Amino acid sequence: MxxxxxxxxxxxxxxxxxxxxxxxxxxxxxxxxxxxxxxxxxxxxxxxxxxxxxxxxxxxxxxxxxxxxxxxxxxxxxxxxxxxxxxxxxxxxxxxxxxxxxxxxxxxxxxxxxxxxxxxxARNVHMPAFKAVEQQLATWDHVEGAEFNFSQYSSRYDQVLAGELPNVFNRKFGGGVLTDLGIYPIYDAVALFGVPQQQFYYPTWIKTGVDGKGTARLEYDGFTVILNFSKISFSNQASEIYGGRQLITIDNAGEFTQADYFTGKEQQQLSPAYRDNPMIPEMTDFAALLEQPNTRIAKERGNRERQLMKQVNQVLDRLAASAGISYPQ
Ligand SMILES: NC(=O)c1ccc[n+]([C@@H]2O[C@H](COP(=O)([O-])OP(=O)(O)OC[C@H]3O[C@@H](n4cnc5c(N)ncnc54)[C@H](OP(=O)(O)O)[C@@H]3O)[C@@H](O)[C@H]2O)c1
The missing domain is CATH 3.40.50.720 (NAD(P)-binding Rossmann-like Domain)
Incomplete structure (x- = not known):
């Protein structure tokens, strides 16, 4: 236990x-x-x-x-x-x-x-649909691009509009959409494609001085990945990874509840819609590491978790720097 x-x-x-x-x-x-x-x-x-x-x-x-x-x-x-x-x-x-x-x-x-x-x-990369996408991508010979979208209007933005300063929109607490929602599509991109060669962030500022919405461009060797995320507007835009005749669609880059695969006119469900508590997959993966920390598999997985955390942290830091954002240290 x-x-x-x-x-x-x-x-x-x-x-x-x-x-x-x-x-x-x-x-x-x-x-x-x-x-x-x-x-x-x-x-x-x-x-x-x-x-x-x-x-x-x-x-x-x-x-x-x-x-x-x-x-x-x-x-x-x-x-x-x-x-x-x-x-x-x-x-x-x-x-x-x-x-x-x-x-x-x-x-x-x-x-x-x-x-x-x-x-x-980072619950999205523990979802069954994420693991199914990883497996599918491992069979591809190339990727030509991807777009990851995650926008959810925040009820706390109503507080901002009413003149309040909730923590999630407060620079003092490391608030803003890049740290709050943007990190999910960053995790998607880095877990699937690695650290980009270059990255740029284009934020939309809100009156508390933080980014409320933004687009990031990640440049890889031969392809570009676009990330769109917002806390001040909604979007139902799906996410996509494409290459030649092959296409993967994901319902939502932050939730990662469902993924489908298309070749030409053929469609295949990669992972059925996940409807349970979205923290179950990550907490299940974590339990396996925490219960038997000294097994070889747990050590390897722990190393992988830390390496991914480090890469995502690096990309997030570079994106913030590209837009002149600095967080409290
Ligand atoms: N995985 C997800 O889906 C998900 C969803 C939402 C948030 N999050 C993450 O969870 C974390 C908390 O987010 P949140 O929206 O819950 O934050 P929050 O409401 O601003 O604060 C979380 C808790 O921290 C304490 N707290 C609040 N203001 C504080 C202050 N000024 N100084 C010290 N403690 C304070 C409060 O607990 P007490 O009053 O009991 O001390 C509060 O319940 C963030 O890192 C966020 O990114 C993750």
């Missing part, structure tokens, strides 16, 4: 716990919140054993072996470091951290304790 401690009491932690309970490999031990009533209520609602308002006390809880972090982005770095220094595994919401420097500090700390895992919760 994996013994969890959680940071952040918003809906995403609840959804993660629902997935964890469904899988049956996790048990909630401890809850941290800045507010004692929130911490106690959250622990009560999710059968957690203990609740804390002091982070050091939380990290000192010896029953916790794995910390799930779902706090505002700019807090992740220190919380991951603290968790590792208290010898805990980490599952951290995307984006894990906000610069290659921060990530290197984290990876150096992890390397000193190689039995620990640091896992970035």
């Amino acid at each position: 994996i013994n969890l401690g959680t940071i952040g009491t918003n809906w995403i932690t609840e959804r993660m716990l629902e997935a964890a309970t469904t899988i049956g490999a996790y048990r909630l031990q401890a809850v941290y919140s800045r507010h004692s009533a929130t911490a106690a209520q959250f622990a009560h609602d999710h059968a957690g054993q203990r609740s804390y308002t002091n982070l050091t006390d939380f990290f000192n809880d010896e029953q916790v072996d794995t910390v799930y972090i779902a706090s505002p982005n700019s807090l992740h770095f220190q919380q991951i470091l603290q968790a590792l220094r208290h010898h805990k595994n980490v599952i951290v919401e995307k984006p894990a951290v906000l610069s290659p420097y921060q990530l290197q500090m984290i990876l150096d700390e992890q390397a000193r304790q190689p039995d620990l895992q640091v896992l970035e919760a």
